[in-house]
Amino acid sequence: xxxxxxxxxxxxxxxxxxxxxxxxxxxxxxxxxxxxxxxxxxxxxxxxxxxxxxxxxxxxxxxxxxxxxxxxxxxxxxxxxxxxxxxxxxxxxxxxxxxxxxxxxxxxxxxxxxxxxxxxxxxxxxxxxxxxxxxxxxxxxxxxxxxxxxxxxxxxxxxxxxxxxxxxxxxxxxxxxxxxxxxxxxxxxxxxxxxxxxxxxxxxxxxxxxxxxxxxxxxxxx
Numbered sequence: 001x002x003x004x005x006x007x008x009x010x011x012x013x014x015x016x017x018x019x020x021x022x023x024x025x026x027x028x029x030x031x032x033x034x035x036x037x038x039x040x041x042x043x044x045x046x047x048x049x050x051x052x053x054x055x056x057x058x059x060x061x062x063x064x065x066x067x068x069x070x071x072x073x074x075x076x077x078x079x080x081x082x083x084x085x086x087x088x089x090x091x092x093x094x095x096x097x098x099x100x101x102x103x104x105x106x107x108x109x110x111x112x113x114x115x116x117x118x119x120x121x122x123x124x125x126x127x128x129x130x131x132x133x134x135x136x137x138x139x140x141x142x143x144x145x146x147x148x149x150x151x152x153x154x155x156x157x158x159x160x161x162x163x164x165x166x167x168x169x170x171x172x173x174x175x176x177x178x179x180x181x182x183x184x185x186x187x188x189x190x191x192x193x194x195x196x197x198x199x200x201x202x203x204x205x206x207x208x209x210x211x212x213x214x215x216x217x218x219x220x221x222x
Contacts, residue, residue: 019209020073022209023060023206024077027056027081031049035216040216058113059213082107113137116136116137117130127188130188131184193214
């Protein structure tokens with residue numbers, strides 16, 4: 001697999017790191033939770049499953065400052081993902097000549113989503129911006145049944161918890177995001193809760209392959 005060998009050389013990786021393997025396995029296990037594809041209406045397709053894995057990879061990387069994201073374990077985790085995508089494409093019958101092109105597109109999509117989610121969480125209106133980013137990337141702009149607001153949903157479930165996202169003078173109050181479908185608001189809330197849960201975990205434990213994600217909970221309309 002020339003592309004994978006090139007990726008390994010680029011990342012300076014000589015062998016599978018058991019910590020990275022465990023970390024990626026935890027990401028995949030969480031990303032495949034049925035609730036995402038039923039209650040939260042993420043498309044149960046190759047693209048939908050890819051997006052959920054990418055979202056959880058982002059959550060892991062986002063736990064660390066930018067300067068620490070070149071850690072060999074985190075880089076090896078991404079390499080595990082690239083290898084997984086390569087194998088998945090071949091298993092569904094994609095030809096050898098087409099696999100490298102598709103992998104390159106997936107890599108571009110992965111880093112594009114990382115940048116989009118990071119920008120959303122660091123913006124002036126992180127909850128609304130995150131919901132919009134998830135709508136465009138995970139839901140591909142689809143209009144889902146249901147309605148509500150992210151702020152209402154999160155407040156009722158968690159009594160305005162502190163997600164570490166300063167939304168202004170009243171940092172404990174999440175900004176309103178009217179008109180977001182309940183499936184989308186449920187996923188938005190989950191990402192915020194997962195981000196907070198990961199922030200509370202020991203980074204050295206995560207780099208050791210031990211990570212815990214919160215239980216996904218539906219939005220108000222489900």
